[in-house]
Ligand SMILES: Nc1ncnc2c1ncn2[C@@H]1O[C@H](COP(=O)(O)OP(=O)(O)OP(=O)(O)O)[C@@H](O)[C@H]1O
C-alpha cells in the first residue's frame with residue numbers, strides 16, 4: 001500500500017500541531033477600487049469597497065464572474081496598488097507586496113520540475129528562512145493535509161486535489177499571518193472539495209490565520225466562513241454582509257443544519273435581485 005493517503009480519507013494526524021506561531025493579521029481597506037487603463041479606455045474593475053477583517057477571522061467573498069474578486073485579492077496582497085483608497089494590514093499602510101501572506105490561486109501554479117516538497121520549500125529559498133525549521137513545518141503540513149508519502153512526487157504524478165493540497169502547504173509553510181485564497185477548489189470534484197474544505201477548516205481552527213477566501217460556491221462560502229461578503233456584478237461592490245452562526249467544525253453534509261439552507265437562500269435571493277441568474 002502506498003504511503004500517500006487517500007484524498008477522501010486523510011490522516012487522523014491532520015489534527016496534529018502545525019508548528020505555526022504567528023497570529024492572524026487584521027485587514028482594513030477603505031474605499032478601494034481598481035481602474036484599469038486610462039482616458040477613454042479607463043475601465044472600473046472594482047469598487048469602491050471597504051473591508052474590515054479581524055485577526056483570525058475567516059471571511060469569504062462571493063460574487064459573479066468578473067465582478068472583481070481576484071482584483072480584490074491582488075489589492076489586499078499589495079501585488080497591485082488600488083486606484084483609490086488604501087489598505088492597512090495590522091494597522092500599517094500597505095505600499096508594496098507583503099511577505100506575511102500565503103496565497104493560493106485557482107490554478108495550483110506548482111513548478112513542474114520540482115517535487116512536491118521542493119515546491120513547498122521554495123518559500124524557504126526565496127525568503128532565506130531557516131531550512132531545518134521549514135523542513136519540519138513542511139513535514140507537519142504534508143501530514144495534516146493527507147500528503148504524507150507524496151513529498152518526492154512531481155506535480156504531474158499528483159491528482160488535482162493533491163496538487164491543491166501542496167499549494168496550501170506552500171502558502172502556509174512560512175507561517176504567514178494571513179492566507180488569501182482565490183477559488184482554490186474550483187477545479188476539484190465535489191467529494192474532494194468537501195474533504196479539502198474540512199481539512200482547511202481544521203487547519204484554520206488550530207492556527208487562526210486570517211483568511212480571505214474567494215469563491216463562486218455558496219456551499220463553500222457558508223461552510224467555511226465566519227462572515228460572507230456578497231458582491232454585486234461588475235464593478236463589484238459589497239452589497240451584503242452575512243455573519244454565519246453555525247457550530248464548528250462543520251459537517252460534510254451542511255444540509256443537516258436548517259440554518260445552512262436559510263443562508264444559502266439569502267445569497268441566492270441577493271444574486272437573483274442583482275440579475276446574476278437568467279432563469
Ligand atoms: N490587468 C487587467 N487589465 C484590464 N482589465 C482587467 C485586468 N485584470 C482584470 N481585469 C478586468 O477586471 C474585471 C474583474 O476581474 P477579476 O479577475 O477581478 O474578476 P473575478 O471576480 O475574479 O472573476 P472570476 O470569478 O471569473 O475569476 C474583469 O472585467 C476583467 O476583465
Ligand SMILES: [Mg+2]
Pocket residue numbers: 069070071182
Ligand atoms: Mg477571479
